[in-house]
Amino acid sequence: MGGVWERKVRSIKDAFKSLHHNQHLNDEELATFLTEAEMIVNSHPLTFVPLEDSTEEAITPHNFLLMSSSGANTASRIPISEEISLRVNWKLMLQLLNQFWKRWIQGYLPTIARRTKWFNDVRPLQVDDPVIIVDETVRNGWLRGRIVKVYTASDGQVRKVDVQTASGLYQRPAIKVALLDVLQSGKAVQR
Template structure:
């Protein structure tokens, strides 16, 4: 029994197919968006150094990013950042984010603002045009599509930042340059068929080129005919980019790189240990009250009853205790905790 409790590991479900937002071709960039924070960074205003956070918006389809500066972790600052993004990129159909507990880890400021942010954002931006979806708590792996780009943004910020505490105007300029740098990264391998053909980048869907400035053409006499021709060229170029996206990029993200095997799903009544970053002996134990299957039918989220209340966690964070012996599994766990078989489990 000691080995079961101290050596149990989560049963990670088989990797699901990619969601529709990652596979939606021929859509406007930033139609499906993931949002996250990184920071804080210190900027100089006069003689004072103040904190600034970076709000990252990621297009789930073409993997482009948009960066905004937030002055605090308050609800109002977050709403203003989202409104600036919508004014420049258009209203998205769906916005994905986690519930904030992994923005700054144990940051007390963020924990205090967490519930207000979730409730206010849902009320403000959930309408007939935009739907806000929150991932379960403590599941950063469910937001890997934007967590990976946060790393790229941090690396670029460390590369471009020349001073420890830049001015606010300098910091905003650096952010825009980081945005352009990350959006010019190749999504696919460099093609070898044509020497003049560039590797596909997010900027191709935003400005029809990777990063070079397109020189304006001279205006001819018949402007109306030229406008029709230019519009046709733009549509043809976008169509060509999307065909390359389907042909070159989709196959690279459709492959499963881990979690190939099927695992026994969580069931109501299972005794589990909630895996976290603390010491294993301090992990909270509980009982599964309710399971939430994904679109593929596999259980990926569950509600767990603990001594401190009901917690919602991903299946990848729950280690099932397959305790066998006299009586039920609940009685066996209580026997392990107290030395006597009782009517129910002793939860922590």
């Protein structure tokens, strides 16, 4: 069981090490940065996504820590340094958090993407598959949805999909969606 949390700690360390070394953070700024990093890491699902009820959500660490799977935005709790203006401090924190997000995605995304396609035949994405839209630009805000239409190329491979989410319809390349493992009738199914 230690391997899971050790990988999470390593992903945070790797992303943190890759930030600019010339940034000197005081204690409050470092605490703010690590709190936001914690929010990002604790938003990933721990369980399969249930199919029985579309309103059910996968369990995340946020369920236990905040009683919410989404993780509330902690921007209002950021401590502010007295010596630096509010605007400069705010922009510094956003810049650092966005850098952390990009680095963490580079380490975490390969763990959820389907890499077996190079070695085994994989079932192509299909209509009604539950997916996450992978968007590196939106920090801590990946959208979940269901595929409503697939577009296949002349070679029969799915190249792009339409995904219906709670906030609308999105068209994305197939490589920019991650198929979710689902729980169907008490057993895990890779769709």
